[in-house]
Amino acid sequence: MLGSTSMMLHHTSGISRKQPSFPPLMGYSAVALNHVIDFKEKKQEIIKPVPPSELFPSLPIVQGTSKRIKVLTRLTLVVSDPSHCNLLRSTSANIRLYDIIAVFPKTEKLFHIACTTLDVDLVCINVTEKLPFYFRRPPVNMAIDRGIYFELLYTPAIKDSTMRRYTISNAISLMQICKGKNIVISSAAERPLELRGPYDVANLGLLFGLSEGEAKAAVSTNCRATMLHGETRKSACGVVYTVKKPRKVEEEETAVPACKKAKTQA
């Protein structure tokens, strides 16, 4: 199990081999590689995620510990129309291969649908422009009850001062409704320079209106909870886990007579 530490979400448009060396040096023990699907563009298909073992033959060790970094795969769906959500409802084989699924709603109605009915782990909050809608308590509380976390990005705040204002104002308006619960702060870093250490990100959470404990949880405990939420999608109600095990041929033959016996006795 992951030693609860920071989860940094990393956009990969072109994956370079050198990238995995930076997060473990900063102290992150898990990283999620993100793949974005924007339904506005035509012909978007969900492709199979590339397994981390193929991308990085040997994972680096987290600085200060002797464990290797954990790499997860994540899918972000940018939805601006209710019909886009149909993809999540269908049991597409490729979607189930991702560890974490996030949705980025663009309208208030979609935000409501994402919080109340959609089977996702994260709901992304827009930080690059003024929010087109206000947050309301019922959908936010329902999302908290369902175990869905709200994601805030910090990299746009590093890049541009206007986006910094929007990030802080959007974050504060979210905090007023959700009271600091169920928040995950992540980067959307495409370059190593846009990464910040986990304790620095936890400090940034204080600017967003989180308390000290909530800010640290936003980069550690809440990320672990999101991962577990994603894992429950691969199990039955989060209780039963099925693992494919190769069956031997002789087992099948011996099973058959036992069934026949039971029938005759009954």
Next chain:
Amino acid sequence: MEGGARRHTFMLPGKLRTCPSITCQILPFFPCSARLQGSLGLWKMYGEGFKQKVSFLIPECGLLPEVLKSTIADIGDYYLVRSLPIHELVAHEFIDAFVKKGSCYALTYKTKIDQDNTAALLPNGKLILSVDKDTYEELGLQGRPSRYSGKKVMRYIITIDLTDAGFHPESKKHNRVLWALKEKKPLEFDFLMAWYNTGAEGSTLMSYFSKHQIQALRPKITFSTLRDLPCPVLQSNDLQGKPEESCSTEELFEWLGAVLNQVSLDNKSSSFLSTYCCPEPNTVVEKAFLCTITGFIIPEKIIQLLEQLCCYFGEPKLAYWLTLTVHGFADSPVSWRESEHGFHKGGENLYNFVIFRNLDYWLQMAVGAHDDCPP
């Protein structure tokens, strides 16, 4: 030192010699041992725990006296044992050979207290395991939630008293602990270990753990002589400092942190790193001796060093004061005695002795946000 979220500093002024009468006379040539009796006994209580770094600074000193040099050289080795399963520390052979005879110290190496499982063995025979929620639920041993865990408990502390009378080889307690650590959830760590025995013969840690990868390591010792160092003027009976006369304890603490971290104190206009200056009033000393010892240092050796530093003023010296700073490990599960230590944004737990020429002393203790106030 560096600013943390909440840093508590405590000052304890004191006299290093016993005062037989109410009107205390300052007698600078008292023999060392009599002076230290009272306060060091008190200090042994606070001084427990695992120490990572010891530094001392002596102004107006170019060469270290021989007796101090030999005390430092006598610091002793510590051991790094790789991939040691923790049930070996619960085995009765280990307890009889090391824990019951002398003081045995062990701490997990390269584990972070706020993320990973950590273990520590204290010299009083208590094995402390600080485990995360998943490990606690899988392990099945009784513990209590961590004090710094918040509403949703994510960390638990399990304390096992190895010297307890009820912990003998055939007892239920011992069998349960051994089963949990050996079969239910085998935990394996790299350990830093040290053993202080008062002359008793027997096997050493090196021979006991010869089957595992054990390495003997020496603490890293660096000496440096600082030239033209501005030092604050201090009055031993004046903790708050008087303007134009002496510096306060907080100013000394900040200045000492700057000197030990080799921050330049001249506030050059071309420097963008620091604008810190030595607090006023200060005197520029021609030379000062700084020694830093880094490693796994046990409190018994630190007390010997402290005793020798107190004896430094046995002969007339130019310096008015000297300091000894001891840092604990940031990732240790315990800080003072057995009080729990956590890592919020910083895990500092350190104490600083300032010893004056007249054998008065100041004791400053600093802890991080997730720490107990020292008693």
